[in-house]
Amino acid sequence: MIERFYLKEYLSFKEVELDLKSGLVVFTGPSGSGKSILMNSILSSFGTNSCDAMLCESTVAWELNTDDAGIESDDVYIFKHIKKEKSRYFINNQSISKKAMGDLTSNYLRHLSLRDFSDFENENLLSILDNRLDKKNLNATKLRDEYGKNFLEYKRIRKELLSIEEEQRRIVELKEFAAYEIKKIEVINPKASEDSELLEIKKELSRKEKVLKSLSQANAIFEHEHNVFNALDLLNADSSFFSDSMNELRAIMESAEERFSMLDEINVEDVLNRIEELSELKRRYGSIEDALKYKEQKIQELAKYENIEITKGDLEAKEAALGKKVKDLANRLSELRHGEIDSFNGDLNRYLKELYLRDAKVEINDTEFEFFGKDEISVKLHATDLQKVSTGEFNRLRLAILALKSEFMSKAGGVLMLDEIDANLSGEESMSVAKVLKQLSGHFQIFVISHQPQLTSMGDQHFLVHKKGDVSYVKELDFNDRVDEIARIISGESITQEAKKFAKELLNLHTK
Known part of the structure; x- marks a missing residue:
């Protein structure tokens, strides 16, 4: 429920603060006092409408799934719409887009004055029908769950099978392409890290002559080695440090001469050509390692293409078995629903009679298999399509559907907002609407603007919207x-x- 609403600077309203209760909340007042403006500002605080108020703020205690919106979860949420140069929206002082806020609150807040057909969508009508079945037949829930599970698996298998059939139409081309790609890499036959090793060899070859010449000149130091030993002996100095250093130097130079001498056996042109081949692979695949992974992937694809007939056969067998099971479960579920539809129709028309509306006709027709079965529910008001009935009849029919749904609701259904739903109704019609709304208020917090005493008298909370001069005020009565x-x-x-x-x-x- 909405626990508190605050409004500042919106048209004739300077400042309004409302502490709200659950149940049926009624707003009355003379024409032009600002009732619709107030209702619009409440909707605006949740991003479902727009207004030019400086601030609209609502406090709620809804169990919102705020993860996708990037909002931290909390026990209480404060929704704000602030309008200065432009509109900005916040939840608990965290900025959010109007669309994201509207999406987040759509399951909790509904404005029934709009001609919205969502209550008559097949999924909603089936859920009402199925809730009735669940109360009367414990197997209905199990049957529906089993159907849904098997339908999703059937759909997955069917999708996989369609993908294989599409591949089969291109199988020759795909096999040739995979084989071509494999051969292209195998011809070069790269080894992991081979490019790094070749670049090092190329670097060594480029400085070979210069290094060998330098080593040759440096070897002259060993011709004077004995003179250093003689001098150290004459000086009675320990010569071991010099001996160790010369041995280490000799080992370094001999190793270098050996390494560079081995390069004599390497053909420079072969190295450069190999580097170019590997560079071409790297340009195409990113790295040698990526090229080898791609080759392995194509080998696996080729094996799959070779075995596709076996795979397809297995999937076709699974599809046939699942299809039969899904059809059987859907038929059993449909049989239960057909058995309940007359009772559904009777209870709906009972509400419609209370609302002084003509009878509705509810039918179940077969449709394509979907997650909820093969049934499609259609509703007509006295054989008239819903698109052609008047707005007043449409909204009262929606109330009847909601009342039917509320009979089996186990938790609060959120907030309903109605703008003058009893306008232009007779006293009896207004009383019938009031009775249905009173029943619904046991499951919904309902905000309603009323001009009739019948509905107004049933309110759990009553606010008067009135004007003094050019300023509008709201008072709880x-x-x-x-x-x-x-x-x-x-x-x-x-x-x-x-x-x-x-x-x-x-x-x-x-x-x-």
């Missing part, structure tokens, strides 16, 4: 204030004693 306001709705600005008496009787009737 106590029992006596409610009597006066309902009497005004009945008799107009000149309130009669009869109107007050009737208003008090209505309130006493519905506040017991």
Whole structure:
């Protein structure tokens, strides 16, 4: 539920703060006082509408899945719409786009004054029907779960099979391409890290002559080695350090001469050509290692193409078995639904009768197998397509569907917002709408603008929207204030004693 709403600087409103209760929340007031403006500002705080208020802020205690929106989860969420030069939206002071906020709240907040067909979508109608079955037949839940599991597996197998059939149409081309790619790499036959080793050899070859010449000149030091030993003996100095150094130097130079002499057996042109071949592979695949991985991938693909007929045969067998099982489960589920549809239709028309609407006709027709089965539910109001019924009839039919759904709801259903749903209705029609809304308020927090005493008297919380001069105010009414306001709705600005008496009787009737 929405626990608190705050509004600042929006048209005729300077500042409004509302502490809200669960159940049926009614807003009344003279025409032009700002009731629709207030409703619009509440919707704007959740990103489902727009307004030019400086600030719209709502506090809720919903169990939101905020991970995808990048918002930290919390027990209480504060939604804000701030308008300065441009609109900005926040949840718990974390910035969020209007669309992301609207998506996040769409399962919790619904504005029923819009001509929205979501209540009549097949998935929603089937869920209502299935909830009724679940209460009467414990096997319905198990059957539906088993169907859904097998349908998803059937769909996966079918998708895999279609992919193989598509591959088969291109199999010759794919096999030739895979073999060609493998051969192209095998001709060069690269080894891991071979390019690094060849580049090192090329580097050594480029400085071979210079290094050997330098070594030859440096070897002259050994011709004078004995003179150094003689001098050290004459000086009575320890010559071991010099002996160790000369031995180490001799080993280094001999090793270098041996390494560079081995390069005599290497053909420089062969090295350069090999480096060019490997460079071409690297340009194409990124690295030698990537080329070898690509080759292995193509070898595996070629093996798969060779075995595709075996794989296809196995999948076809699985598809046939799953298809048969899915069809059987769907038929059993459909049989249960057909057995319940008359009761569904009867209960819906019971609500419609209360709402002074013509009978509806609900039918189940076969459709393509989907996750929820093979059934499609259609609703017509007195044989008239829903697109052609009046807005008033449409909204009352939606209330009947919601009332039917609420009979089996196990938790709160969020917030419903209705703008003058009882406008232009007779007293009896208004009372019927009020009774259905009162039932729904056990599962939803409902905000409604009303101009009729019947609905107003049933409110769990009643706010008066009124103007003083050019400024609009909102006041929560106590029992006596409610009597006066309902009497005004009945008799107009000149309130009669009869109107007050009737208003008090209505309130006493519905506040017991």
